[in-house]
Amino acid sequence: MPVEGASVSGQTVCVTGAGGFIASWIVKLLLERGYTVKGTARNPDDSKNAHLWELEGAKERLTLCKADLLDYESLRAAINGCDGIFHTASPVTDDPEQMVEPAVNGTRNVINAAAEAKVRRVVFTSSIGAVYMDPNRSPDKVVDETCWSDLEFCKNTKNWYCYGKAVAEQAAWAVAEERGVDLVVVNPVLVLGPLLQSTVNASIIHILKYLTGSAKTYANSVQAYVHVKDVALAHILVFEMPSACGRYLCAESVLHRGEVVEILAKYFREYPIPMKCSDEVKPRAKPYKFTNQRLRDLGLEFTPVTQCLCETVKSLQEKGHLPVLSSQIDDALRIHS
Numbered sequence: 001m002p003v004e005g006a007s008v009s010g011q012t013v014c015v016t017g018a019g020g021f022i023a024s025w026i027v028k029l030l031l032e033r034g035y036t037v038k039g040t041a042r043n044p045d046d047s048k049n050a051h052l053w054e055l056e057g058a059k060e061r062l063t064l065c066k067a068d069l070l071d072y073e074s075l076r077a078a079i080n081g082c083d084g085i086f087h088t089a090s091p092v093t094d095d096p097e098q099m100v101e102p103a104v105n106g107t108r109n110v111i112n113a114a115a116e117a118k119v120r121r122v123v124f125t126s127s128i129g130a131v132y133m134d135p136n137r138s139p140d141k142v143v144d145e146t147c148w149s150d151l152e153f154c155k156n157t158k159n160w161y162c163y164g165k166a167v168a169e170q171a172a173w174a175v176a177e178e179r180g181v182d183l184v185v186v187n188p189v190l191v192l193g194p195l196l197q198s199t200v201n202a203s204i205i206h207i208l209k210y211l212t213g214s215a216k217t218y219a220n221s222v223q224a225y226v227h228v229k230d231v232a233l234a235h236i237l238v239f240e241m242p243s244a245c246g247r248y249l250c251a252e253s254v255l256h257r258g259e260v261v262e263i264l265a266k267y268f269r270e271y272p273i274p275m276k277c278s279d280e281v282k283p284r285a286k287p288y289k290f291t292n293q294r295l296r297d298l299g300l301e302f303t304p305v306t307q308c309l310c311e312t313v314k315s316l317q318e319k320g321h322l323p324v325l326s327s328q329i330d331d332a333l334r335i336h337s
């Protein structure tokens, strides 16, 4: 099973939004496996993309092309001559103006350019946001690849990120069918783990806020998590496996925020981690059931969430986003204050 280290020299693939959190890991693993990678970025010379040049094999087999999701010609130029595409670029915001059009029309543009370039397969990074936003789902229902978010519910609750991702994925399937493009979709849940880039992306802020003192309480809600390296590997597996098809839910576990802060406090008690729930009235939100069987059947072994959380914090320290505090010094200060 080609899970680690298979060599595929000679193949050229495009990764959209190459400098982003997940895409950087996809680029890293692709280079390690011997692919030649054409990454896209809106501004390849921006220092936020500099980390890509540090990746093993980048100097020999990585090029960065300037492309915007709403500029078809720029995408066409980047995708031309590629054997495959990893379409990962997307705004990650709940601002409807910034989210919906680039996500949806950008995805249409990528699939159309893929058809023109006759690529072998497109892997699209969708989201759990396209899957689980459904108020009518029974709590006993196991969330799987057959589930779709309710668009009206997303709109009414102003969940424009989920709305945009769901409509973008629907557009991807429709255009792929119309143009005869082989499309496979990965639907990750909230992605954590070590950052390759120097900036902090939205899903990492989800954890950072519990360590900096900016969150004074935690919400009475649940969230599913997955490690960024597993997400990147999932993309490559579904690209490489000829039999891969359809959607792949990419999730390791669902935790209540109370469990997240407990894990953080256990390993990083030196930070001001909130231990109080903002809602002490309603019953504690229950985790939803899900399956990641389709990816496990392809050979993916998921990293446990505790390891994922610890690696996230260590990475934030290493990248200078969190001060490295010694818990011993902290304890001594507490005793003397």
Ligand SMILES: NC(=O)c1ccc[n+]([C@@H]2O[C@H](COP(=O)([O-])OP(=O)(O)OC[C@H]3O[C@@H](n4cnc5c(N)ncnc54)[C@H](OP(=O)(O)O)[C@@H]3O)[C@@H](O)[C@H]2O)c1
Residues within 6 Å of the ligand: 016, 017, 018, 019, 020, 021, 022, 023, 041, 042, 043, 067, 068, 069, 070, 088, 089, 090, 091, 092, 102, 106, 125, 126, 127, 128, 165, 187, 188, 189, 190, 191, 192, 201, 202, 203
């Ligand atoms: N992180 C998560 O928890 C998570 C979970 C599920 C799904 N996803 C999906 O995974 C993908 C990557 O997310 P991420 O967390 O890695 O986000 P990220 O670090 O913010 O990266 C997003 C990338 O998209 C690019 N982009 C945004 N708008 C663009 C536009 N109009 N034209 C061209 N490029 C554009 C950005 O490129 P520039 O450098 O040009 O700005 C950036 O590289 C997204 O599709 C997201 O929906 C993420």
